[in-house]
Amino acid sequence: MEVLFAVLIGALTAAGVYLCCLRQVFPVVLGLSLLSYATNLFVFVAGRLTLGAPPIWEEGVTRFADPLPQALVLTAIVISFGMTALLVVLAIRARFEAGAERSDAPAVTERPEVER
Amino acid sequence: MADVLIALLLLVGAFFGLVGSWGLVRLPQTMQRLHAPTKATTLGVGGVLLASMVYFGWVRGEWSIHELLITLFLFLTAPVSAFMLARAWLHRERGRRRATLPRPGASGVDWGVYQPPPEESGNGVEARR
Amino acid sequence: MSVRARLRRWLPHPALSLLLTLTWVALQNEFAAAQWLMGAILGVAIPQLLRPFWPDPPPVRSWRAVLAYAAVVLWDIAKANVQVAGWVLLRRPETLRSTWLVVPLKLRIPEAITLLAGTITMTPGTVSCDLAADGSALLVHCLHTDDAAATVAEIKTRYEARLVRIFGEGEA
Amino acid sequence: MIEVAAWVALAAFGLGVLLCAWRLWRGPDLVDRVLAMDTLTVNVIALIVTWGIWQGSSVLFEAALFFAMIGFVSTVAFCRYVLRGQIIE
Amino acid sequence: MAHLPVLPVLIPAVIAAVMVALTRQDVVLARVLAFASAAAQLAVAFLLLAAVREGEVLVYRLGDWPVPYGIALVADRLSAAMVLLTAAVGAVLLFHAVCAWDRRGRHFHPLFQFQLMGIHGAFLTGDFFNLFVFFEVMLIASYGLMVHGGGAARLTNAMQYMVVNLIGSTLFLFAVALVYNAAGTLNFADLALRVPTVPASDRGILMAGGVLLCVVFLLKAAVVPLQFWLPGAYGHAPGVAAALFALLSKVGAYALLRFALVGLGWASLTALEPLAWLTLLVGALGVLAAPTLGVLAGFAAIASIGVLFVGLAGAEAARLGAGLYYLVHSTLTGAALFVLADLVRSARRKEGDAVLGGQDFAGRALLGAGFFLTAIAAVGLPPLSGFVGKLALLRSIPLEGGAGAASWAFVLVTSFLLLLGLSRAGSRVFWKTQGDEAVATRGLEAGGVAALALLLAGTFAWSLAAEPALAYFTRAAEALLEPGVYVQAVTGAGVFR
Amino acid sequence: MGASAIVALPLLGAILPPLFARAGRTPALLAALTPSLAALALLWGQGAAVFSGEPVVALAPWVPSLGLEWALRIDGLGFFFASLILAIGVLIFIYSRGYLAGNESLGTFYAYLLLFQGAMLGVVLADNLLLLPVFWELTSLSSFLLIGFWRHLQDGRRGARLALAITGAGGLALLAGLILLGEVAGTYRISELAARREVILAAPLAPVILALILLGAFTKSAQFPFHFWLPHAMAAPTPVSAYLHSATMVKAGLYLLARLWPVFGQTDAWDAWVTGVGAATMLLGAVIAFFKDDLKALLAYSTVSHLGLVTMLLGLGSPTAVFAAMLHILMHATFKAALFMNTGIVDHETGSRDLRRLGGLAKVMPGTAGLGTLAALSMAGVPPLNGFVSKEEMLAEALAIRWGDGWLLWAIVVLATIFSAAYAFRYFSALFFGPLRLPEGRRAHDPPALLWGPPLALVVAVVVLGLWPGLAEPLLVAASASAAGSGRAWPELALWHGFGAPLVVSVAAFVCGAALVWRYPALSRRALAWALPLDGRRMFFAAQTGLARGAHCLVVRLHSGVLGRYVLLLTGVSLVALALGWGMGEGWRPQRPPTPVNGLAVIFVAIALVAIGLVLRWHQERLRAVLLTGAVGLVVSLAFLHASAPDLALTQIAVEAVTTVLLLLTLFFLPQHDAASLPKPRGAAVVAVLAGLVVGLLAWVMMRNEAPTLADYFWSRSVPEGGGSNVVNVILVDFRGYDTYGEITVLGIAGLVIYALLQGMQEGVARKNLHAWRFPFALSATRHPLPFAVTARVMLPFLLTAVVYVFLRGHNAPGGGFIAALLVTLAFLIQYMASGLSWTMQRLRLDAHLWIGMGLLVAGATGMAAMVFGAPFLRSAHGEVPVPGIGPVALASAMGFDLGVLLTVFGAVTLALVQLAFLGRLAGFAPNRTPMDPVRPRPSSEGG
Ligand code: NA
């Protein structure tokens, strides 16, 4: 099972990084989504794999999954959701103010149009 | 006894579930394939959920009607999904299929996907701006 | 304010309230008094809160008709499942005669129309696909039928007629 | 006996998932893909419930409900997108 | 008093929540609340500083759970000073905010408070997952402030800033996972105790996480080669936001110190010295090439981070102390430069903050004087605190060995480059004017000028207060290099007092 | 105290003139004079003590730990320089009043001058090696302001920057040198350095220190090859030139050389460099000055030459040479200041200072001509003027070197003397004598007293000091004694020293100089022909432009704005970091036994891999990519479910649903396809695959690694101390509730920012573009199909019941506030999709802001409730509350916290989605208030 998880995490990471390199925002958003799956799984497996033993306390049970990474992943999921939401909205706003949807910005040495 | 019932329900569920998915692959037209999920939903999941109910109630003594809720939810939502999918397909295929599609009957009335409802078309607020 | 009006105000949908209470208890899987109480509270509170979202649910005229309808539909589902499984597994797909059916509607109550459309979809072999712009007919896709008119007639008699009985429609 | 039946059911739904995935891949239309996802979700629900029987654990119930929910929401959302562009208008 | 360590987080958090709930329409009330919050934060920060002045380490165990199971807040000399700095800069920038920025978009004040909450939280936490959370609070508030007011360049740059930081957060989580997997803890102090016991076979996992986390902090701190995001993002941000962001990169530096020196127990960060040189160089060259005052301020910030890291890359308390002294200076100066760029941007109608001559504008002389002083501080010329900072730094770097000499050379040569760049920019913007009559321009924003004056007064005061400040930070640096007291205090913390 | 006041008076007094300038120009002058004169009075008040060899000291700590202290010390040298600075300053102030035009800001000008004066005083009085560079840089800065005072002139701006750059750079070198000097010497008191000469000279760093210090001194004093900034600083108003370049700033370098003479003087390196550079500068400056037609340029190069002369003297290694240096500094200050002022008068009156356009001015402005001629003759070294006295001393010192050692120096000195006589002669002869030449349409006459008074005073000094040089002797002796040690025999100062080599050289110089002037036209043509192509300023600005261009290239390359490159860079750096970190361990082997694989997992991972692959292949088809990403999310959620993390699975799947909706809402406003033409950054695939491999490997390693964790504690305390059996939830709301507090804050902020961003689109460009935008596909006619709308209505109450259930059971079973919040959001989302924005919003009456704010407050308040009871923030309480008739009901305070979570999350997510949906209105889509199509035909109670 470990290998399966590792392969999944690796594939998600690779695809995520690749998509983040593209020149428009939307694929980058998808890439970040994939990356965040990878992250969540990665943090999760830091607590190792335990099958069939959810961390819900029952009298006499001694085998259970490490709950801490799960709690961390929950926090991370929520945060990355908030970030994704913000990013896509930012993409829309930028698209309608800049006139195009691009992940690139002008180089810093280019002088921008004067604005407030 | 319970074992047999549970096993039977499971097998029935498995069979119809598989048939549904198989139909999804096998049937040649999109609209035909649209029939697949209802099969998987009704007897497929239904069978399994019943099996689960019986299993937890009879075998483990933890009667639970949770599964019934899932079944109800699926029965409630699956038609809507199918309806929306069909509409989506009708909309996408509007150029090619509209001619072959039967009309609702009354003259001047078309299917909802192609025609705004009377109130809206009447006061002309439809569409943008 | 009359008792009935007061009751109506607190329990806009008594059946719904009951169902919610049952749902709660079912969810808890625990039949203690506390759960019934909690269920009852929710049964009152949630419809109150959501009153504007379901402004005037049609009253059910006959609960017996509902049961009968349910039985018919469940039986039809089982029957149709077997039938359709046979088509899917045994027939060559090219030989399926799929057609569009137009089911003219007598029903006018949205809930009833929805129920009919849902029933049609849930019985394998037919899927309700669209509603006429004025709500006068239902578009149904049939996976395989030899006699379209017969299928339409069956839908109307087996389901629509029963729904008319449940919701007391027909005068509209 | 239950175990064998559950195993068979798991295999069947597993196969069902694969078939759905195939349709998801092949399409050809977007509606086919959404449909495939929807059916896949249904299969997943069945799998989860069967898995619960297999494991003898009822902790997975909410998960099944949630999968049903997401299956519905995303199917409807995609359809609305195709139909109206704005899924909330 | 017992709750002192948590108050810097709670005050802005509660005030911001109240603002969100109640003051959506009422800017005046929001301003009143903002100033009240600033005053409260300042007061608390002073009390906190007073409480740790003699070297005490205040440990606040949230939920009363023992370390490492719960999260502990830790206030020591370093974190208390950082909190005070944050509170002070935040309070000063409010003046700028209320006269210019808080009406140019929605929710300015709550975002500002949340930003402060995030920074305070990051400075005070003793737990590196919690650090992640407060980084995110800080960052998302910064995104909000960064896009405040809109504009194409601002938005596209903000988007890049955001994406880069999201990837940074991803890396942060990867690193946390690795460290937790090998060491089984999330607490800095507890980690310090456990690191020596991690078997050699598992050190690879631990250190892979450790070094990766350092990379994340270097990214936040904008150290070369991870500086690329800063000039565009800060350069186009609203001035008041960018000025506040002068603190954000310091959070990265702070976290790096905490994590590497305390958590991982490294003896020093000398390996970073070459990066510090490059950072200095890139920053200084960027100042020469910057097309606008905003971007120029961004590059100046990078240069100052270079100087800061020349200090932090030392193994001696004096050098670290000098670096930390410089950190405060560079925060004040960086903020001043951003405020200034913003004032120019809003005063010059046609040219904005472009480094171009143009028509005379209202407030030119005043802003010119402000720029002159700010530039003096940024280059490190006397008598402002940049000079003392660089002096302290140079004095603490032994010239023996190539590294020391190189550090000297980089600090001095880049000071020269900064001098060139800033004098070029300043003489163009403030001197190269056509016609002596001030053409009709937007008026000068009094609040911004007040903020600028306060910040400059701050650098002047910081220069005068150099002796006690250096002593304070040198002791804070000693505690970083010998974290025994910190670790003991956190891990051995008794029940809640 | 006195010493401090002398420095502080001009510095602090600088604020006076701008204030008084409002009252008029004369009040401004008086405001400027007052601090200066006061300082002068204070200084001369210390004269007795200083001359008796008792330096006046002021001490105050600043940063003693760095060696930086406020230490001032007035000794002979300091007194000498300070007197020059203040005395000439007074004359300059008066002159400026007459010189600057009425519309120029005299107050500001005086302020700058006073700042400069104070800084200069600081330089010459500082007794601390680190305080000296403080004032040193201040002189650079204030001179920058003065040189660039006419900010509208490009030459002024460039000259100012040039001067600042060169002297500033020198200042930095000097700072480095002085820091090292102090470290080596073990003291930062300048007055204590002489005693440590041996220690310093023996230090290995001594050559470095010397080089750095000389760099500082040479740049400041415009020594070759740094001389070029000085002539360009002449773009300044003439009073500035007169002040900075005759008496003060450029003399700072000379002062420093004199000051450090006891430390480094009479060493080989010092003598060689100082003499060599000085002599070279002296000759070069003189030659160039001769060929300059611009009067100020002529004077500027002559200043360069004279500075070289003094430098050379300071390098000669004999105390008497130091005396000669001091002497020349004094004499030069007088005649050069007078000459600058004289030039200023000419410029002021004629509008030109070009010798090619001026001539014979003695006819129209005889007074000016007289003063100018006298000063110029002094510059030429003609007796009986003071220039002659110091030049004789200089020649005597230079020629005292043995021929074998110094023939080159002799040659240089003689040549330089000739040329300096020549340019001095040329100055007055060409300007004042011969036929009258004036720029067209100009008339000229002698200026008012404000302008001729100050030069007159100086010319009087020129004459008096020429005739009775002994008058200055005490001052010079005191100065020289501080520099070169007391108790020596100093040369007798006299106009007439008898015949000797110096006189011969002088006379020869006059003759040759006159000849040069006579042959000037021919010579100048030839000079132009082989004019040095080495123009320092042009080189400097070329270098600066080159540097800026190079910086530009570098900066563009590093900050290209291409996000992909940034991502790759960041990924690459991270991979390197991982490799480095991994390298610190050794010999890792799998420790945990592998978990058995099951077929379903293989199937799902395979599906996920295919879906990922398809996302990559089809990412251009965005809608399809969203769907496939959803499939991946489904598998991830199943992975959590399978690996014993039901809470995670629920959260992931719920978030997945909301995210899908979010992406679809977004996609509506974006292009439906990726633009195909945009190239990817090179190497993206390689880096991505590498990252995938590394991360996958590390994940595998972590899963197979065994190490202690915190799990047992949470497991055992969760129920008894946390009051809940869902350990993950107890961690979230209790053990690590603070994380959750931060987390919901993040979500709340996200909602606010999204709101702010979208609200901002109601105006400006965004609004315009939004209005002009068209969705590329045809839209279906009806909006809210009836079956969907009805189903949504029916579902809603049941879903809310489920929400309550999920919320309440969260502490003991999978669920909790966050999941419940997403569920309720989804429930309403279905409603929104089914019946539309307007209809649903009307019924929900939801102020999402209030929800967010209240949620955060509730969560915070629950945490703070503990503080009331003296427990730390977020301390939880739990127990069973007896309810009559029902029995005990388990309650935990954490539930309140969880409620806060619910409210915030619900508010934030709803705010985001609804606002996004609302954007359609801005794009011109008409609102629809009917909740279903077709509308129910029966008349109904619906409010519409
Ligand atoms: Na059907």
Ligand code: NA
């Ligand atoms: Na291990």
